[in-house]
Amino acid sequence: xxxxxxxxVDMVFNPxxxxxxxxxxxxxxxxxxxxxxxxxxxxxxxxxTMLRLVGDLLAPxxxxxxxxxxxxxxxxxxxxxxxxxxxxxLLEWRRILANVELPLEIMDVSKSERIQTARDMLELVxxxxxxxxxxxxxxGGMQQRVAIARALAFRPSLLLMxxxxxxxxEMTRERMQMELLRIWQETETTVVFVTHSIPEAVFLSxxxxxxxxxxGQITKIVDIDLPQPRVFETREDQRFFALLTRVRExxxxxxxx
Amino acid sequence: xTERIRRWVPAAAVFVAALVLWEGVVRVFDIQGFxxxxxSAIVAALATETDVLTTAAIGTFATALVGLGVGSLMxxxxxxxASRWPLVxxxxxxxxxxxxxxxxxxxxxxxxxxxxLRSMAGGVFVVAVxxxxxxxxxxxxxxxxxxxxxxxxxxxxxAPRRTTLWKLQLPNALPYLFSALKVAAxxxxxxxxxxxxFGGSQERLGQYITSKAALFQYEEAWAAIVxxxxxxxxxxxxxxxxxxxxxxxxxxxxxx
Numbered sequence: 001x002x003x004x005x006x007x008x009v010d011m012v013f014n015p016x017x018x019x020x021x022x023x024x025x026x027x028x029x030x031x032x033x034x035x036x037x038x039x040x041x042x043x044x045x046x047x048x049t050m051l052r053l054v055g056d057l058l059a060p061x062x063x064x065x066x067x068x069x070x071x072x073x074x075x076x077x078x079x080x081x082x083x084x085x086x087x088x089x090l091l092e093w094r095r096i097l098a099n100v101e102l103p104l105e106i107m108d109v110s111k112s113e114r115i116q117t118a119r120d121m122l123e124l125v126x127x128x129x130x131x132x133x134x135x136x137x138x139x140g141g142m143q144q145r146v147a148i149a150r151a152l153a154f155r156p157s158l159l160l161m162x163x164x165x166x167x168x169x170e171m172t173r174e175r176m177q178m179e180l181l182r183i184w185q186e187t188e189t190t191v192v193f194v195t196h197s198i199p200e201a202v203f204l205s206x207x208x209x210x211x212x213x214x215x216g217q218i219t220k221i222v223d224i225d226l227p228q229p230r231v232f233e234t235r236e237d238q239r240f241f242a243l244l245t246r247v248r249e250x251x252x253x254x255x256x257x
Numbered sequence: 258x259t260e261r262i263r264r265w266v267p268a269a270a271v272f273v274a275a276l277v278l279w280e281g282v283v284r285v286f287d288i289q290g291f292x293x294x295x296x297s298a299i300v301a302a303l304a305t306e307t308d309v310l311t312t313a314a315i316g317t318f319a320t321a322l323v324g325l326g327v328g329s330l331m332x333x334x335x336x337x338x339a340s341r342w343p344l345v346x347x348x349x350x351x352x353x354x355x356x357x358x359x360x361x362x363x364x365x366x367x368x369x370x371x372x373x374l375r376s377m378a379g380g381v382f383v384v385a386v387x388x389x390x391x392x393x394x395x396x397x398x399x400x401x402x403x404x405x406x407x408x409x410x411x412x413x414x415x416a417p418r419r420t421t422l423w424k425l426q427l428p429n430a431l432p433y434l435f436s437a438l439k440v441a442a443x444x445x446x447x448x449x450x451x452x453x454x455f456g457g458s459q460e461r462l463g464q465y466i467t468s469k470a471a472l473f474q475y476e477e478a479w480a481a482i483v484x485x486x487x488x489x490x491x492x493x494x495x496x497x498x499x500x501x502x503x504x505x506x507x508x509x510x511x512x513x
Contacts (some may be wrong), residue, residue, distance in 0.1 A: 083409065
């Protein structure tokens, strides 16, 4: 069974209206469990929209989205999705531990189990020293790690990430990428990752989905056959550069159309 | 602690200097008591009238406090409804904003004919109506202030609507609510006292001030004004204290 299956998905905002916008057209994509998929493309290519269709935050105009053999709305009700946004979206009135507890609280997990799980998750992202801090006391990178811990707290099968490292500086960003890969391998979660950065997409993914704008379409899917686990030296590998070039050329072909 | 004391020094100095200047001006220019009594005369009146003023102030303060409570509660219910149903919001908000821009305190003389001169209900009514609109408008704004990703986050957890209200929108609205309550606190005393100007029990600040002024006992009238101010400040500080307790995390409260 596929972790994710999009079949002939169209998305039109304000359909029939004067300002109707075709955001996505004819999207077909199958993702196997445990894959790490990046969506990359110029602004306005609908990659964030696609992520929201997968997460049932938007409903497609046509076509079907299937997650673990279920419809997207059912998957959302079954709590199959962990979401991470560009801004950490931590609730500022909650301390770090309580922020990670939030999804478990909503899912009626008992207090003691909640605290135990939240602590485990903070350990996973190496922030267990900070459970009593408020979000504003943490750096941007640390806040984003808390957001990842929170997204994983209820063990969702699918992690949806919308440019999660977009607001971070380059060095923090590379550290976060290593960390995310470690967590991905420890938890065996399927990841759909939206990004603007070609090196980020290549370094992280098992496959990179290249998209074109207006209306958003998938123009190419690049298999990233770099050995696992990815390490610091992976970025200096000849194969890494070759794949960067492949993705870059696919994107340029998109621009020139 | 010394740091905290030092922060109060400038304000205390200005206050004392103003009193000294006031006393000096009244004495040097020999200003008549009915125009402006000296602070020392007002303090003397406060001393002789302590019992009467205490009773009057407590009665007025109780009216203001009950009105503030009732009005805020009604405003909260209206705000929840408005944030929950767009139709209610679109219908009620323009009306509320319009009502908030009118001098609602003009209802005071009418309240007497509705509730009778001697009942507390008239005062409570005026105060409640007065505080209702600012509290409601601000609370609706606060409840609607959660940003798109916060709402999407709750949606991704398949959180029921009341959970989103309780765990996201309401905490988000607290800063708005407390700013509104600080405005409403001042309004509540204004409403209570202005309503009393138009009649009612003699044992209330509003009636005390009008009757003393009519008798040219301006020292006493001013003493009552001082007491009213003190209670206004007290109410404000009370809300400030609750605010600090309720949202220690907020930028306006937290200490680095």
